[in-house]
Amino acid sequence: MNLSALDFVIFIGYCVLIIVIGILVSREKKGHTKNSTDYFLASKALPWWAIGASLIASNISAEQFIGMSGSGFAIGLGIASYEFMAAITLLLVAKYFLPIYIKEGIFTMPQFLKLRYDDRIRTSLAIFWIMLYIFVNLTTVLYLSALALSVVLDISTIQAMIGLAAVAVAYSIYGGLKAVAWTDVVQVIFLVLGGMITTVLALDAVSGGNGAIAGFSQLLEQVPQKFDMILDESNPFYKDLPGMTVLFGGMWIANISYWGFNQYIIQRALAAKSVKEVQWGLSFAAFLKLLIPLVVVLPGIAAFALDANISRYDEAYPWLLSNIVPTGIKGLAFAALIAAALSSLSSMMNSTATIFTLDIYKAHLKPDANEKQLVTVGRLVSLVAIIIACIVAEPLLGGEEQIFQFIQKYTGYVSPGIMVLFVFGLFWKKTTSNAALATAIASVPFSIIVDLVFPAMPFLDQMGVVFLLLTTLIIVYSLFENKVKGTVPENYVRIEKHLFKTDTIFNVAAMFIVLVTAAIYIIFW
Template sequence: MGLTNLDYGVLFVYAVGLLGVALWVSRDKVGHEKDTEDYFLAGKSLPWWAIGASLIAANISAEQIIGMSGSGFAVGLAIASYEWMAAITLVLVAKFALPIFLERKIYTMPQFLESRFGPSVKYTMSVFWLVLYVVVNLTTIMWLGATAVNSLTGLSMFHAMLALGAFSAAYSLYGGLKAVAFTDIIQVVLLIFGGFLITYIALDKLSPDGGAIAGFSHLMGELPGKFDMILSRDNPEYKNLPGIGVLLGGMWVMNISYWGFNQYIIQRALGAKNLGEAQKGLLFAAFLKMLIPFIVVIPGIAAVMLAPDIAKPDQAYPEMLKLAPTGIRGLIFAALVAAIVSSLGSMINSISTIFTMDLVKPLIAPNATEHQLVNTGRVASFVALVMALFLATPLLGSADQVFQKIQDWTGFFTPGIVAIFVLGMFWKRATEMGGLAAVISSIALSAIWPMIFPDMPFMDRVGVVFLLCVAIGAAVSLLQKPSGAGMAVDLKGIDFKTSRGFNIAAVIITLMLIAIYATWW
């Protein structure tokens, strides 16, 4: 069953309301014109609740909802490790990375690398991130979002991607990060409410006597293998989630890269009022992260019983959405659209920030006015959307579990990214060539490794390659003269102390994770 006129009416009200809020928060004060700090960092005015909500809204994209629900269908609850381990990663990033980044007053991650290593590293990584964001991330969000729209409305994949791209551009191109962050507050409320609603409906359908709790118990009883958090070697999905290696190996590298050194995510924290607000924002996001598997993965597992004959796992969530009654279906569909357009808006804002501040301003237009730079960012956002629109089908059209495919792709680069940041932030002796060697060796080793060890799960490969990248970067650095004293991070001059409230919250999150893994070991 698709959408009715009432469902479309709910979606229309949501779309108009979102655009109205975006235009309202983006308005300029009389006599003031947006500068680069306003457009790319929200004028450094974001409070903790906006940062936390925006982090989750940016993260819960179609990749998360459609892709992770599809992996829940195929794998089970074990895929939720990406979400639950991300919560503790956010705590680590808030405590150890944010103080360094905010002390350097940067706009982008490449700017930090320039201040630490030099311009060659900045330009290399700027180009790398632009290609990764456009070719991998933006195409994935558009493709999986279009999958849901196509399933529920019958709109072709291309036209669905076109509509989603146009909607995200309409509310984000003018206002920049501020429009994205403050509308994300609405988005995340709708996302969590709609997500819990579809979970409740699916579990209620499963219960012989009705009720979500009874349905959940029935689901665990019927599909006990889908609730194994640590997969055994004989599980066909072990190659993607290698047992205890999930807790001890490459997933840490992937999560730290995504939450700590990813412009698409960390840009919200860079736009905080101060360090304390940024850290509280990441803690808020960590608590929200604990909820995500219950609204994303559980519907995918439920689809094994409710829709066992779907053609691809990534169709699981759209099929569960069809179970909702008229009107409610429109509300949940609006939540799904919220996830998609929020992530698209966040991604194109990050692309425009790197392109404008790291490439155009220093290399092409060093004397450009603030107005010209802001307009350059808007053009870059639009071009990125158009490129992703035409790249999505050839890259992802034949993929089965898109979420796992994306993890495998990014696993080629993340070891080097984490290695260069760890060396640059915490080892004064690291040099420019050492940093570049760590990044380049990540790609080379990740490409060669499957040929030497074809049976090693990609996540284990990520962990081993990371250690090798750090070793290579350190070895090359020791063969050179040390970097200038002004470039190294002075850790003694940075206050890593956190408040009592922060520490208590960190302990609570840790205990919650221990309880989850103890329950579904």
């Protein structure tokens, strides 16, 4: 695909705009030196709409635009369950998890584990998350985005990754979360509008120029199998989305683990002005989540109906950009894709730096580090993380057919353990530190064993089995320790009655989102 001069101007102009905005919002008032709260939590001053926009911009990256469109091409609308279930999960996190986090005054998820359990859990999970962000999250976003960028600009994947990394570094490393969050507000606008334009044009192409609505109707008639939200066992992709498990099984574990206990997601919420602001922000993000399948899944289905000439599923979205989007709009559509990549890259870099700086460097390497040193270390870690991701991305992911499914499966090895640690840490005062450590250690081995013993079992079902095993482990171990010691741990979370109260605006928004989600499943059952 070749961009016209106008497309190039739009695309390059967008990159320059993001860098300029990131630098401008990063400036501090005269006489104020940026401290760790400024750098890692945006001075705790984010309003609800910035939180919601930043959450979606950080979440929707190339793995959705390219990876989920590829899964839309292969599987169909069913893959959108990850988005629809996420909308409900965001409401649960807003009501039941974040009020506790904000009450405890934490900066990082490992810090909560230290407060609830001990430093062993904090350090081991901190190291794990750093490795996950660098070798899974950063690498997949870089690689999938570079895949599209290389097709558009006719450059190598390595060159494309270096270019993306350079832009992300240019605006995010200096300003920290403040630069990331405020540029995300701009990026989510480009992401949604630019993505919608591609969807409308793809549907119009399906209808032969009779409009997007006619194109959608034709999709329903031409490829009805691509609109099954719940797959049956005869479907060749049943192992990826195993029927009712989507609604009542392992997908909840994946979603709650991601949205409730994930540093680069929760970090935005921790930067809120108040609990009310964060709950409004998450309900806004939940609403946007309902729109995302229109942007990232429908194009893949349209590409399938158009008999896209591709060699692998993840080429569906780049094929649309190349063959369907006209000159003058390609730059905007491509800017939407790059917006998704840049927002996720900058978010992951910042969260990796936050965990390393506060949970490794300050906690163990230099406890007396001053604010200036913490900010400097954070910037250096961000830079090192993106450099490592550039080096390992292609060797790790070059042979994968559906990278979105690759991400879900291998993060699923740890999601059940993380969920058990946090849910029992938050809501069961009898949970002991030793039981939590045993659960953390057992998480990956249990997942591997279940995978080996039941290789034909869908990975979402495997996650459910592992969750039950780990739940049994943490309960039995904790009760045994409590009986031996004769007491329960003193560092349990004190939950007050008023903590989970929500206002009318949040309640109305939550009801609307639940009803819309239910309607979607009823219509496309």
